[in-house]
Amino acid sequence: MKGSADQYAVVGHPVAHSLSPFIHSLFARQTEQSLTYRLMDVAPERFTERLQEFFTAGGRGVNVTLPHKTRALALADELTERARLAGAVNTLAVRRDGSLLGDNTDGAGLVQDLSVNLGWPVRDRSILLIGAGGAARGVIAPLLALAPRRIVIANRTAERAVALAAVFAGLGALEGCGFEELGGQRFELVINATSASLTGDLPAVPAAAFGADTLCYDMAYGRGDTPLTRWARELGCRDAVPGWGMLVEQAAESFRLWRGVRPLTAPVLAALTGRTAMPGGSAD
Ligand SMILES: NC(=O)c1ccc[n+]([C@@H]2O[C@H](COP(=O)([O-])OP(=O)(O)OC[C@H]3O[C@@H](n4cnc5c(N)ncnc54)[C@H](OP(=O)(O)O)[C@@H]3O)[C@@H](O)[C@H]2O)c1
The missing domain is CATH 3.40.50.10860 (Leucine Dehydrogenase, chain A, domain 1)
Incomplete structure (x- = not known):
């Protein structure tokens, strides 16, 4: 040693x-x-x-x-x-x-997992980031550094998402809103940065956010699926992974x-x- x-x-x-x-x-x-x-x-x-x-x-x-x-x-x-x-x-x-x-190191950890372990290029993709707490804030700059087409931050408390988007506004295409304002928009990557999974809850994002080719990434992890990765699969999402x-x-x-x-x-x-x-x- x-x-x-x-x-x-x-x-x-x-x-x-x-x-x-x-x-x-x-x-x-x-x-x-x-x-x-x-x-x-x-x-x-x-x-x-x-x-x-x-x-x-x-x-x-x-x-x-x-x-x-x-x-x-x-x-x-x-x-x-x-x-x-x-x-x-x-x-x-x-x-x-x-x-x-x-x-x-949280943002670097997410980006490394996406880009290297999962082989999923962020460049030019549309991203929905759910949550506006510490974990969400930590990953925004590292994600924007990879030049996604846009990131929408959606949060249960909409004002927190809007405020967070304003903090990073100079770094790339970024907006903040509540869940309802997402309407029928579909995203190529959906990242769950809420703590909802810890209590077995689902964040109230519209099902339309997920398509068959959407990667659903839950920062939470546990035995098997999280509530969000399970739901995404039920919606027909082929790739849904927890945050191990x-x-x-x-x-x-x-x-x-x-x-x-x-x-x-x-x-x-x-x-x-x-x-x-x-x-x-x-x-x-
Ligand atoms: N895999 C990893 O390495 C890693 C690293 C860091 C964090 N994480 C995970 O990321 C998660 C968030 O951590 P954090 O530090 O950001 O927590 P936090 O600062 O307490 O933020 C919690 C967020 O979750 C939202 N939320 C809580 N319950 C919800 C519900 N039932 N429905 C919808 N939204 C809900 C809150 O919305 P409001 O603003 O409306 O309250 C807020 O945006 C935790 O599960 C944590 O374990 C994982």
Whole structure:
């Protein structure tokens, strides 16, 4: 094994469901990196204090999940451009001078899964992005960088979608609206960035959004179909996938930031989706 046993963790509340320790232990074994990676359940009011303790004790980096991604943004000494655009940090890394770099690898994870794992070119395609929370915000700039024809952000609370579209207006063809305003429009890619799947719900998007050739991508993941991927299939959609690939790819980006090596993701994705006791929920 190379290097010393550096310490990493995933910080969330709750966090017991997180698959990040499993994923990063496989990455470490594969790349022969000596590190430990653990769960840290931290209540919001103790976030800064607990992280400072962790880093003072020699911790080298953390993944940050709900509900702490904007707290992590405030804690970082410097942000990557993609974290600044995302308005949230899912990865913190201690640099040589002891300062904290905040990054956001969610968008890169989605784009890598779409473009490489699924072989689905985004260029010139029409995209419906459902949801206007942190996950949606994190993927807009990376998607626009691939020059889609247009992205429509639709959200249950329409004003949030309109406001989000305004933030990124200078980067490409983008609009925001409520579900009803979608009317009969059909899209080539539908991405679910809502947390509706976590409660077994379907976002109320019109069925017309899906055609047989539409790729339905749900950022949520669990055993088998999510409510949205199941519905899309019922509507005749040939390709409907949950967000396992995004989960593994965003983790690989974090690992690369910390360790300087990007692990192979295919074996880890296969190990995760092949697990007999997969969790039913979804969270990174
Ligand atoms: N695969 C991955 O690696 C990965 C990475 C990041 C996130 N995710 C997943 O992405 C999802 C969203 O995370 P987030 O951080 O963006 O959450 P968030 O900031 O809390 O945003 C939640 C979004 O979901 C919408 N929503 C919630 N319940 C809904 C329902 N029943 N019908 C329609 N819309 C509903 C909200 O709409 P309102 O604005 O109207 O409340 C809001 O747009 C989670 O499932 C998370 O696990 C996956």
